[in-house]
Amino acid sequence: MAYRNKTYVSFDADTDMRYYRLMQAWKNNQNIDFNFYNVHDINPNPNLTSEVIIKRQLRERFANTRDFILLVGTQTRYLYKYVRWEIEQALNLDLPIIVVNLNKTRSQDEELCPPIIRDKLAIHISYNPAIVKYALDNWPIEHQQKRRDSEIGSYYYPEKIYKNLGI
Secondary structure, three states: OOOOOEEEEEOOOOOOHHHHHHHHHHHHOOOOOOOOOEHHHOOOOOOOOOHHHHHHHHHHHHOOEEEEEEEEOOOHHHOHHHHHHHHHHHHHOOOOEEEEEOOOOOOOOOOOOOHHHOOOOEEEEEOOHHHHHHHHHHHHHHHHHHHHOOOOOEEOOOHHHHHHOOO
């Protein structure tokens, strides 16, 4: 059995790659308190020969996943081949889901959030290293508690949390 200690980041690779790369840069910047164990470091160059093979390799990554980040940009809600499939995997595995709004909305963005996740248990936050780190540190525990209490739906952090983080 794999050790689940990594974060799976799902995003629109055509338009939002720069936001994913910036998250990697936050991690490598000694002046920013941000870290995550990126599941995409496992088999970083997947065999791109077919959808079946790609999804098999992505399933291997999910076997090592502790939590799931969905970067939501302007086109994310329209992506079905991989992004929706990745969301379905995260839901089926009952992973703590952190929805990161690239437009910096601090709660669920009804217009941009993919429909499949709108009424599911997830925390919706803005795109900023401090709040993403806070969610990675806290949401998995909060998710477990809410699951035990059979809670569902979207959640967001109050303004007080953002203020305490200096955002």
